[in-house]
Amino acid sequence: xxxxxxxxxxxxxxxxxxxxxxxxxxxxxxxxxxxxxxxxxxxxxxxxxxxxxxxxxxxxxxxxxxxxxxxxxxxxxxxxxxxxxxxxxxxxxxxxxxxxxxxxxxxxxxxxxxxxxxxxxxxxxxxxx
Amino acid sequence: xxxxxxxxxxxxxxxxxxxxxxxxxxxxxxxxxxxxxxxxxxxxxxxxxxxxxxxxxxxxxxxxxxxxxxxxxxxxxxxxxxxxxxxxxxxxxxxxxxxxxxxxxxxxxxxxxxxxxxxxxxxxxxxxxxxxxxxxx
Numbered sequence: 001x002x003x004x005x006x007x008x009x010x011x012x013x014x015x016x017x018x019x020x021x022x023x024x025x026x027x028x029x030x031x032x033x034x035x036x037x038x039x040x041x042x043x044x045x046x047x048x049x050x051x052x053x054x055x056x057x058x059x060x061x062x063x064x065x066x067x068x069x070x071x072x073x074x075x076x077x078x079x080x081x082x083x084x085x086x087x088x089x090x091x092x093x094x095x096x097x098x099x100x101x102x103x104x105x106x107x108x109x110x111x112x113x114x115x116x117x118x119x120x121x122x123x124x125x126x127x128x129x
Numbered sequence: 130x131x132x133x134x135x136x137x138x139x140x141x142x143x144x145x146x147x148x149x150x151x152x153x154x155x156x157x158x159x160x161x162x163x164x165x166x167x168x169x170x171x172x173x174x175x176x177x178x179x180x181x182x183x184x185x186x187x188x189x190x191x192x193x194x195x196x197x198x199x200x201x202x203x204x205x206x207x208x209x210x211x212x213x214x215x216x217x218x219x220x221x222x223x224x225x226x227x228x229x230x231x232x233x234x235x236x237x238x239x240x241x242x243x244x245x246x247x248x249x250x251x252x253x254x255x256x257x258x259x260x261x262x263x264x265x266x
Contacts, residue, residue: 065187087197090157091190094164095183106161 077114100128152202174226
C-alpha cells in the first residue's frame with residue numbers, strides 16, 4: 001500500500017517535472033545573449049546621446065531662477081552671456097551633478113565656463129545617466 | 130565629565146587664508162560641500178513635501194550671497210568656520226526640523242514676506258499678513 005502510493009506519487013512527480021522542466025539549452029542561450037548586451041552597453045560608456053545631454057543641460061539652466069531663459073543657448077558663456085558670477089556657476093554645476101548623477105571634481109568644475117564645455121564633459125563622462 | 134560630551138570635536142582653525150582669493154576659494158569649496166550634503170539633509174528631516182532640492186540649494190546660495198561683499202580674508206574665514214559648524218549641526222541632527230524650516234526655508238521674512246515664493250507646502254497660504262503689515266490698504 002505504501003509502496004504503491006509512493007510509486008504513483010513518484011510517477012506523478014516525474015510527470016509534473018517533465019512538464020515543467022525547461023530545456024537548459026534554450027535558457028543558456030537567452031541568458032548569454034542578455035549578458036552580452038548588457039556587457040556591451042557597459043563597455044561602450046555612456047548611453048546618452050549628445051542631443052539628449054544638450055536638452056537636459058539647457059533645461060537645467062532654464063529652470064534656474066538666476067538665468068534668463070532667453071539668453072540660454074548651446075554656446076552661451078556663463079560669465080559673459082548669462083551674467084552669472086562664481087557662486088551662481090558653482091550652483092549650476094551642482095545642479096548638473098544632480099541631473100546626471102555624477103560627481104564632478106573641483107578642478108574640472110572650475111574649467112567649465114560655457115554650456116558647450118558642460119555638454120562635452122557630460123557626453124564624455126562614462127557614468128552619466 | 131568628558132565622557133558625557135559625545136559629539137565634541139576638537140577643531141583647529143589652521144593658519145588662515147593669506148589672500149582674498151584663497152579665502153574665496155575656501156568659501157566656494159564649502160559651498161560645494163554644503164550642496165553635496167543637501168540630499169542627506171532632506172532625507173533626514175523629511176523635507177520632500179516642503180521644498181525641492183534645487184530650491185533648497187538656491188536658498189543656501191542666497192545665504193552665501195548675503196556676505197558676498199566682504200573683502201577681509203579673516204572675516205571670510207570666520208564665516209566659513211561658522212558655516213561649517215552650522216552644516217555639521219544639520220548633518221548630525223543636532224538641529225530639528227522646525228529650526229531648518231524657520232531659519233532657512235521660510236527665512237527671516239517669515240510669512241510676512243512673499244508667501245507665494247515659499248513653494249508647495251505653503252500653497253494655501255494667503256497674502257493677508259503681508260498686506261496687513263504693509264498698511265490699511
